Amino acid sequence: xxxxxxxxxxxxxxxxxxxxxxxxxxxxxxxxxxxxxxxxxxxxxxxxxxxxxxxxxxxxxxxxxxxxxxxxxxxxxxxxxxxxxxxxxxxxxxxxxxxxxxxxxxxxxxxxxxxxxxxxxxxxxxxxxxx
Numbered sequence: 357x358x359x360x361x362x363x364x365x366x367x368x369x370x371x372x373x374x375x376x377x378x379x380x381x382x383x384x385x386x387x388x389x390x391x392x393x394x395x396x397x398x399x400x401x402x403x404x405x406x407x408x409x410x411x412x413x414x415x416x417x418x419x420x421x422x423x424x425x426x427x428x429x430x431x432x433x434x435x436x437x438x439x440x441x442x443x444x445x446x447x448x449x450x451x452x453x454x455x456x457x458x459x460x461x462x463x464x465x466x467x468x469x470x471x472x473x474x475x476x477x478x479x480x481x482x483x484x485x486x487x
Contacts, residue, residue, distance in 0.1 A: 376442055378415030380424070383438045385413040387431045389458050392465045401430045 388398050399409035402423065411417040412427075419427065428435045450458075467473050 373418075374415065376439075377418050379442050380419060380438045381413045381415035383440070384419070384427060384431070386458065387433055387437065388413075389461050391431060392461050394465060398427075398430065402426050 384398075388395070393401075395409045395413065396406045399406045402409070403426075404412075404423075408417065412419050412423075424435060424438060428437065431437075464473065464476065467476065
């Protein structure tokens, strides 16, 4: 029973659950960037504010099961995608190739001219087919 003048404090999340929340958020962010979506676009697709999407990606706010299902649909991945690597002793380091792909995706979304986007896309296809 809560005494007068005291507040019923929420139990603090354990370190392991906070770590998992950050991992899930990082996987959401990684996939969003791979698809070339902004946080604002993701937020609109899942029906939350930009600030909420940002908090999900940082692991500040826990993603509910229903919302994670919705995010998985929007990002075209199975729900298990978000938990890949959880429980490993050390997180798998991002390879230089993965870092480069994320950077390319991030920079591509910054190109506002559709003709330039299409030209870059055609260049990438031509380079890929030539190797």
